[in-house]
Amino acid sequence: MSINLVIENNVAILTIDRPEALNALSFALIEDVGRKLAEVAASGARALIIVGAGTKAFCAGADVKELIGRTLSEEKCATRRGQNVFAQLDGLLIPSIALVNGYALGGGSELALACTFRLATPSAKFALPEIKLGLIPGYGGTQRLPRLIGEARATEIILSGRTVGAQEALSIGLVNRIVESPYMMSALSFAAEFTGYSLTASQFARQAIRRGLATTISEGLEIEADLSTLAYRTGDAQEGLQAFLDKRPPRFLDR
Ligand code: CO8
Numbered sequence: 279m280s281i282n283l284v285i286e287n288n289v290a291i292l293t294i295d296r297p298e299a300l301n302a303l304s305f306a307l308i309e310d311v312g313r314k315l316a317e318v319a320a321s322g323a324r325a326l327i328i329v330g331a332g333t334k335a336f337c338a339g340a341d342v343k344e345l346i347g348r349t350l351s352e353e354k355c356a357t358r359r360g361q362n363v364f365a366q367l368d369g370l371l372i373p374s375i376a377l378v379n380g381y382a383l384g385g386g387s388e389l390a391l392a393c394t395f396r397l398a399t400p401s402a403k404f405a406l407p408e409i410k411l412g413l414i415p416g417y418g419g420t421q422r423l424p425r426l427i428g429e430a431r432a433t434e435i436i437l438s439g440r441t442v443g444a445q446e447a448l449s450i451g452l453v454n455r456i457v458e459s460p461y462m463m464s465a466l467s468f469a470a471e472f473t474g475y476s477l478t479a480s481q482f483a484r485q486a487i488r489r490g491l492a493t494t495i496s497e498g499l500e501i502e503a504d505l506s507t508l509a510y511r512t513g514d515a516q517e518g519l520q521a522f523l524d525k526r527p528p529r530f531l532d533r
Pocket of ligand 1: 302339340341353356357360383384385386407408415
């Protein structure tokens with residue numbers, strides 16, 4: 279299997295480990311990602327970090343060698359399968375972080391886009407170069423990129439296939455931060471900024487943001503009112519408020 283999963287201090291670390299092909303996602307590897315994500319979901323980890331093995335690439339995209347000679351229905355099935363695995367990632371109840379350590383091309387950028395957060399090493403290079411192959415993105419790029427950085431910038435990146443470096447990625451909101459070496463330590467520190475809080479509250483907040491973005495602001499505010507009210511009913515809110523009044527650190531139990 280070209281993918282490794284370890285859990286360190288409640289953080290799952292998934293390494294795409296196929297450096298000889300710049301961690302390109304063969305169809306078999308996509309299936310492995312799906313299986314590992316199911317393991318992560320059942321592991322009790324409080325965050326997930328995805329990284330590429332080696333120093334050159336996070337993931338160079340779909341395995342180009344597998345993209346030729348398929349029937350129409352094989353093409354559609356494979357695209358839907360990849361989209362579903364990335365939706366599985368997007369839908370994890372814990373936040374996910376792509377630690378983009380080098381090339382994130384095509385499906386590699388789309389893998390990063392399906393994560394909750396993206397961290398870039400200074401050598402990170404993002405692109406959706408499908409247009410150069412006579413194709414368009416198929417693992418969510420045309421949908422998640424415009425939602426993240428806006429329609430005009432996303433369209434320009436998709437139509438040109440050009441490479442976006444770490445600094446530009448930061449300036450357009452494609453990544454949350456550029457991290458310093460040792461990169462995994464930086465990613466673990468980033469994760470530690472939110473893993474100590476109530477996972478229930480974190481899920482409510484993410485739901486409110488996600489569902490609100492898909493609707494009007496007035497419906498979004500209704501969603502926020504409902505989820506915020508629900509949050510008050512949780513044991514963690516009672517603990518957090520009481521701990522503040524008692525001037526002691528809270529002990530959240532995700533309930
Ligand atoms: N697929 C397969 N093999 C790859 C890929 C890839 N995406 N990328 C690199 N490799 C292999 C190379 O073939 C090479 O193997 P070998 O040594 O056996 O020839 C090895 O990795 C090292 O690569 P290079 O020698 O090319 O390294 P360079 O430093 O010269 O270049 C680049 C690095 C610029 C990253 C270059 O490898 C490159 O352009 N790669 C292709 C990137 C690309 O076009 N990715 C997008 C693919 S399309 C896609 O992801 C669509 C997603 C949705 C599809 C839905 C389908 C169902």
